[in-house]
Amino acid sequence: MKYLDYKGYNGTIEYSEEDSLLFGKILGIRGLISYEGNTGKDLEIDFKEAIDAYLADCKSDGIKPEKSFKGSFNVRISSALHQKAALLAMESKVSLNTFVAESIRSRLMKEI
Template identity: 35%
Template sequence: MMEYKGYQARVEFDDESGVFHGEVINTRDVITFQGQSVEELRQAFRDSVDDYLAYCAERGEEPEKPFSGRFVLRLTPEQHRLAALAARRSGKSLNAWIAEHIDEDARRELGG
């Protein structure tokens, strides 16, 4: 994982073309970059983030900020009740219980 100015990126290597491709993953805007070496990739990442921030400034727009860690979750009343009971049984707050389960499920989904 790469990080610069709060933006995080995922990188993949294309063996066929011999190029690293990267994408910022903690924002909804699309910010991509590529390089043929690790140092070139790092520089391209920094340049892409800086270019994105400059582009937004030129247009007078606020750049998309990295995810804040807050989101609204809509549940049915029954789902809310079940989650609250499960959290209470485990001795955790509802937020902590949900975050723990998201971590577990996401890691399983992502193979990590």
């Protein structure tokens, strides 16, 4: 497992040689939520407790918790690449958004 996953949140798994400690942080949100543990099981427990505490704090403060990977993001590419992608999408009778999503999906399938 490369990442921890709980309630739709993903977290890193890292190791500090200096401290002989596993640690990580939640990915895809602006706030810093970190966790640690001496073993993989301890790390997983602290990861879940950190997320539960974050969600409880948001609820008690009446704020909406951030979600990792909302499904939208900005991509900066060259104008030439943008043009080629837009024209190919039009020729394929799909939106640029659909074209990009299908391109990403195709690349990810090659990684599996």
